[in-house]
Amino acid sequence: MIRILVLAAMGCVLLLPATAAQAQQQEGGEAIRGTIVQRPEEGDPVPVPGVDIAVTTGDGEDVGTVTTAEDGSYALELPGPGDYSATLVAETLPEDVQLTDPDRATLEFTIRPGQSRPLLYPLGEAESVGGRFAAFMSRALQLAVEGIKFGLIIAMTAVGLSLIFGTTGLVNFAHGELVTFGAIAAWIINVTFGVHFFLAAILAMGVGALAGGLLDRGLWAPLRRRGTGLIAMLVISIGLSILLRYSFLYFFGGRTRPYGQYAVQRAIEIGPIGIAPKDIIAIVLSLLVLVGVGLILQRTKIGKAMRAVADNRDLAESSGINVERVILFVWAFGAALATLGGVMLGLGEQVSWQMGFQLLLLMFAGVTLGGLGTAYGALLGSIVVGLFIQMSTLVISPELKNVGALLVLIFILLVRPQGILGQAERVG
Amino acid sequence: MNWEFILGRSLSSAIGSDAAVFALAAIGLNLHFGYTGLLNFGQVAFMALGAYGLSVTVATLGLSLWWGIPIGLALSVTLALLLGLPTLRLRADYLAIVTIAASEIVRFVARSVSMRGVTGGSFGLSGFADEFYAVNPIPGGSYGFGVVQFSARALWVIAVAWGLVAIISLMVYVLMHSPWGRVLRSIREDEDAARSLGKNVYSYKMQSLVLGGLFGTIGGFMYAISQQSVQPDTYSTPVTFYCYAIIILGGTARVLGPVLGSMIFWGLLSFTDTALRQAVGAGYIPTAIMDGTQVGQSRFVLLGLGLMLLMIFRPQGILGDRREIALDAH
Amino acid sequence: MPTDTWVDGVTPEPGVAKPDPILVVDGVTRRFGGLKAVDVEHVEFQRGAITALIGPNGAGKTTFFNLLTGFDRPDAGTWTFDGRRMAGMAAHKVARIGMVRTFQLTKALSRLTVMENMKLGATKQKGESFARALLPPLWRKQERGIEDRAADLLARFKLDNKRDDFAGTLSGGQRKLLEMARALMVQPDIVMLDEPMAGVNPALTQSLLGHVKDLRTQGMSVLFVEHDMDVVRDISDWVVVMAEGKIISEGTPDHIGQDRKVIDAYLGASHDAPTTPEEEQRQLAEAEAALDAETAEREQLQP
Structure with missing residues (x-):
């Protein structure tokens, strides 16, 4: 009772400068103003009195502190136009009230001459510690699912990159463009020719495999025959990457475009997480494809041959394996997988001319993490990268999520240079 | 088609400040890749540190432009050490991946909202180069001949940038004709052999990485000054690739390779751009095939194609020695 | 010969x-x-002698070389060179204190000239520091001295007419000669040669053998890996035999030729069927090494 009285008294006192400020505003003075209210889920907004807002200039100089009145309103006169920062002092909020976004306790803004600027501090009901933990966990779970989906896409594209490196020693900087090529091929089949998305994706894999095979036969195989050095080939792959990327831009344009089906889907709730049905299908399909890749590598003749060539090209050749044919297959196989990865990426984020290039670094990260040149390493490494990128947004700003992944890549190279699954090599 | 205009524009680009900036960065990369065999795919990060070191010093910290130079150079050395310490003992491809990752980290961080107060976020910084132009000794007016014309300010930047190119090229010439340069080239050929002859390979690789990075940073200073603004997305991965195109065009492991390469690179880029634009404008190329925005894109298509063809058919570049390339069998 | 009396x-x-x-x-x-790969309990190498290290493929000879010269790290063990403890020393320091090696696959620095290859071998060069490199007057004089020494060695190895050619243009045998001459530029106390005769045509073999013997005459110690027993018998004072990573025998060349264990090690490995997984793995390693040697030869036969 006494507290309320004191607050009311303070409100009266504070009303005076507020009115003064309003008066000045008409003369062209600069000010901030607003009302602090809590909006419950039902019912009218409730004003929150007695909340302190501290204002400093952009350079950190103190301007003053204003406290909200009985009706939740406040206003503070500012010394002039310029940059300011206003902080709602969270400790002065009642115990059952908190900012909906605690990161927005401090607002930075610019005041033009004569401007009286309203500030917004959305408030909500304070959650219990248990509730906050539950919210955190459900967000973590949600991110984990997204991370796995992203990791599987990286994995699908990285298997080819890794196998190509293993069998030919080429670090293929144009691998991202195979991803884009596949996604665009599927888009053309799907949207331009009106074929249903699923069929279009399968056809595009065929087109992608053909393109990969043609690249090997038309470009890389002749270069290998000429004895072109690995670094020269790496630079050629950079040239190819630029050539293809800008060709895509030239013909496909700079806009991002969605597929004809499944572009927008409502998420369904499963327990604490929400997920679109297309994402569930994408995850299940990726898992099936990657298990299939594993079986091909492990069980089939061509798969064993691929691993043998990746392991030791000379030994494989001397034991009667047709190495050039295996490499051709690796290119077709890798390109088909890159296509599928591109299609799935395009389904989630639309198709664009540099989607693959943006993925390239993450593919490198996955392949390096797993151990260069081992297909299983690439799978594992990519999933780790995908998971890490998404999960890191729990603690860091989403715009920096790739930075975190790249830093971890560098760190892992420091402590375990052969990658997670790679083995230490003999020197000399 | 106004050929005088097209050739004039191409010549302006070939001797312009961009060509000098890329020559500086490419000289550094030539030291890494051409002489030492280091696969640095993050040269642009060193340029970015130069540009940001300078602009942040002036625009954010409010210090003099001349303070930005030691700050930028110190940042550059720090980055080289950070990159080199873990990776220079490992296989060559690891350095490639780590450097390309680092260059993206630098760009992501510079453009992030949380760094807005320092780097200006995705908008970047501007208005920091006044002190440089204040000491311009060239009296105002326009200089040049025919369509090749530069303002006094532009000429001042060009003179300083090419002056730096000349000094640094001379330095590289002396270094590469010294026992120090011999050790670097031996590391490029076979680092185990160099080690077996008592050379501390790790230390030399680090020296090469630091020095080449510093040249990139100096290029970054001049880039920021010539543009009078710094934007994070100017410093993305393709810039490094262009540097590779430049040294391969000019001839790797040639002192003047990057210089000649950069002039030809910018001259050709400007030539195709102006010529195509005029051809589209005059109706020689129907707009159904190519429109205004596609001109800019098509020259990058040609750039990629050119890089491939060059590497396949004339890997020694313009100044290179065919005999040397024939030996590059592995 | 005085060098032979100690045996x-x-x-x-x-x-x-x-x-x-x-x-x-x-x-x-x-x-x-x-x-x-290597499991050596104890072995000593005589000063001023030519010691051959032999053994079947995959016996661990090259790995043993790599460990001794700092190119690989052992899991355990110590060794001393001239009384100096060597374990953990970096490869370039090993070379600087006078223990220089060559490689099974010749490492001629292809795009350096023969003369540059030689000059690289000299140690304590002033011009190899970055700061001094920028001021040629500081190192010119030393460089001329190095060049003279290199020219003498090239003449001895009959490479003087190639001095300005790229090392990559030399024949396989000439590269072996260059590598040995370059190693001598370091002025070592011990020279470790990993298969110096591999892939060298017979005409050059005699000349190479002569050079190896010369090293001993000049007071250097030589340790070399070799397969050809004729070569071993011809030039070595002492022979150490390795198999499956262990030292299984030591002695004069004549003694080794009659040692049952040695003959078993050479023949047994290739005749018996694999019995254990280790055995199988070892045979695989041998096959790989044989393949390596073959590709090495093929590479070296190219001009």
């Missing part, structure tokens, strides 16, 4: 002490996965 007082058995050892190895082991 009379030494019992031909693994790990035997030498009258004046320059290199003493104790308990050096190195594993690759489950395979123990």
